Amino acid sequence: MLDVSALPRVSRPLLRDEAYERIRHAIIDGSLVPGTPLRDADLAEQLGLSRAPVRQALLRLAEDGLVASKPQSYTRVAEFVADDVRDAVRLVRALHELAVREALPRLGRAHIAEMRTANERFAAAVAKGDVGAAIEADDELHDVPVRVCDNRAVAVTLGRYTPLLRRVEYARFSSLPAQRSVKRHDELIAALEAGDGATAARVTATIWTDLEALLEDQ
Structure with missing residues (x-):
């Protein structure tokens, strides 16, 4: 059985x-x-x-x-299919960039604080090597702009394709630039707090490009 x-x-x-x-x-x-x-x-x-x-x-x-x-x-x-995961990374990256841009005018102090708290949990989980807690905190951080932008198509599509990427992260967590991600998150939060949409979108793109680069290396 x-x-x-x-x-x-x-x-x-x-x-x-x-x-x-x-x-x-x-x-x-x-x-x-x-x-x-x-x-x-x-x-x-x-x-x-x-x-x-x-x-x-x-x-x-x-x-x-x-x-x-x-x-x-x-x-x-299902087995990992590199082309499918790569396509998903590119789509997820574009949608998170869109979410950040659309959410920016609506983001308040409470939202920024929520993202900072999530990144603190992410950093602590990375330090402990707790994969599940790190990915959960990462999801919570990126979910704030997605939730605030209030674009159902973005949320539904991310819900469909993000799990394909999370499988890769669980399987290859030791190879992920997790410490770098803590810094990227800080840069994203700072840009959003400053109302700098262009920088926030650029940093968001970089976060997901790092994962795509890892797939290329693997």
């Missing part, structure tokens, strides 16, 4: 959405490695659900590019 012990049981009946979130997180953080077979019966048993919501979750994950499936043949965790 497939070992899916890394998946926590669902404690409340959120069904398809909860199954989707749990399986997606296990794929992103590497608990379910690329190529792992995904049998709906095994997953349903581990999650404490029926097979129907698990099947629906797997279909959605296939649309996200995190699961590879061939009818009557296999369903498994």
Whole structure:
């Protein structure tokens, strides 16, 4: 039987959405490695659900590019595809630049403070080598302009493609320029606080370009 012990049981009946979130997180953080077979019966048993919501979750994950499936043949965790990840980096970079520009007129002191706090948590997690906490803090920092810009298309598209990049970061965290990212975040926050949209967009682009450069090196 497939070992899916890394998946926590669902404690409340959120069904398809909860199954989707749990399986997606296990794929992103590497608990379910690329190529792992995904049998709906095994997953349903581990999650404490029926097979129907698990099947629906797997279909959605296939649309996200995190699961590879061939009818009557296999369903498994998708392998890393360098071109797909590279395309995702470029799209995510452009959308974060747009979010920063659109959010700037609406950003207040509380938003800047929220970003600073997130970067402090990011720096502390990097120092400890806590991959999950670092990525969570990084998400929180970059989510502030995305949330403030109030562009649903940006938010939805980032939600679709960012997980592909987070998989890479979990898998290659030791190779990431994480300490440099702390400095980049500080530069971004300073630019936003100063109302300098051009610099904020440039720094944002650099943050994601660093990740793209890492992919090229790998």
